[in-house]
Amino acid sequence: MAQHKTPKEVFDSLQRSGGSAVLVDVRSPDEYKEEHASSAINVPLPALSSSVKEFMPYKEVYMICHSGMRSAAAAEIFEKMGQWATVANVEGGTTAWKEAGLPVVSE
Numbered sequence: 001m002a003q004h005k006t007p008k009e010v011f012d013s014l015q016r017s018g019g020s021a022v023l024v025d026v027r028s029p030d031e032y033k034e035e036h037a038s039s040a041i042n043v044p045l046p047a048l049s050s051s052v053k054e055f056m057p058y059k060e061v062y063m064i065c066h067s068g069m070r071s072a073a074a075a076e077i078f079e080k081m082g083q084w085a086t087v088a089n090v091e092g093g094t095t096a097w098k099e100a101g102l103p104v105v106s107e
């Protein structure tokens with residue numbers, strides 16, 4: 001089962017990763033444009049399986065969505081592949097990320 005991490009834990013991991021970690025927002029492009037964690041890249045959940053190779057260089061992969069449901073499903077998919085040292089879902093998603101005072105980009 002994939003790990004669950006608080007937004008602050010994920011933010012801190014991304015900061016100290018030296019580029020070996022990635023935050024993936026699995027929402028639709030429109031949702032992503034509206035507001036997203038500043039360091040997140042957008043790969044919608046339906047496209048995630050076909051984009052796996054993009055994430056092979058990373059050691060840590062963190063999934064985020066609006067509230068944590070879609071990203072939990074995405075994290076489970078990646079966890080089963082067993083290719084990364086860390087696969088985790090951001091608890092509470094972008095909503096919790098913003099509430100924690102972490103940087104977001106809004107359209």
